[in-house]
Amino acid sequence: TQLLEQSPQFLSIQEGENLTVYCNSSSVFSSLQWYRQEPGEGPVLLVTVVTGGEVKKLKRLTFQFGDARKDSSLHITAAQPGDTGLYLCAGVRSGNTPLVFGKGTRLSVIA
Amino acid sequence: NAGVTQTPKFRVLKTGQSMTLLCAQDMNHEYMYWYRQDPGMGLRLIHYSVGEGTTAKGEVPDGYNVSRLKKQNFLLGLESAAPSQTSVYFCASSRRKESNYGYTFGSGTRLTVV
Numbered sequence: 001t002q003l004l005e006q007s008p009q010f011l012s013i014q015e016g017e018n019l020t021v022y023c024n025s026s027s028v029f030s031s032l033q034w035y036r037q038e039p040g041e042g043p044v045l046l047v048t049v050v051t052g053g054e055v056k057k058l059k060r061l062t063f064q065f066g067d068a069r070k071d072s073s074l075h076i077t078a079a080q081p082g083d084t085g086l087y088l089c090a091g092v093r094s095g096n097t098p099l100v101f102g103k104g105t106r107l108s109v110i111a
Numbered sequence: 112n113a114g115v116t117q118t119p120k121f122r123v124l125k126t127g128q129s130m131t132l133l134c135a136q137d138m139n140h141e142y143m144y145w146y147r148q149d150p151g152m153g154l155r156l157i158h159y160s161v162g163e164g165t166t167a168k169g170e171v172p173d174g175y176n177v178s179r180l181k182k183q184n185f186l187l188g189l190e191s192a193a194p195s196q197t198s199v200y201f202c203a204s205s206r207r208k209e210s211n212y213g214y215t216f217g218s219g220t221r222l223t224v225v
Binding site: 002033035040041042043044045048088090098099100101102103104 | 115142144146151152153154155156159169201203212213214215216217218219
C-alpha cells in the first residue's frame, strides 16, 4: 500500500504551459516536502510545508498543503525546459518516523 | 562543501558476492538513511540511524545490514547479493528525524547484480 499517491505519473508539456501535480494520502502528515530529482542525481529539497492550508511560493512554483494535512499540490507557471525532472513528494507521519516518499511525477517540458 | 558522498558510483556484482556501500556526510547531521530507488516503486527506506552506534530497520531491510560506527559515516552491506537487489541506492542525512530542514541526498550508487 502506497501511503502517498502522486498524480499524474508522467506529464509532457510545451514550454510556457502551466501544470499542477498532486500528492494525496488517506493519512495525516505532520509535514510534507517536495523534492526534484534530475537523472543521475539524488533528490534535492524544494520546499517543506507544515501547516494545514499553507501556501509557499518559490519563483514560478507554488506549493500548497491541504487543510486536513493529507494532501499537497505543486503548481508550475510558465514551465521551462529547466523544470524537467522527477518531482517527489515526501511526508513525515509523526515525530518519530523517517520520510515516506511517493512514486513521483516525471515532468518533461519541451522547448 | 561536499555534503553527502557515496562510493562507489557504479558496481556490478555476481549473485552471491558481497559488498559494502559507503556514505559519508560532512554536515554534522545526526540522522542518516539508506533508500533504494526502483522504476515504478519510488524511494523505499532500507535502514536508518538516529545517531552514532544506533541503527533501525526501514520498509525493506531484508538482505541488507548497516553500521554507524562514526557519526559521519553510514555503511550499507550486502552479504550475499541477489538479482532482486539490482537498484539505485541513495544515502541521505538530516539534522533531525522529523526535520523541517529536509534530507540531503548523495548522488547514488547504481548496483547491478547478475
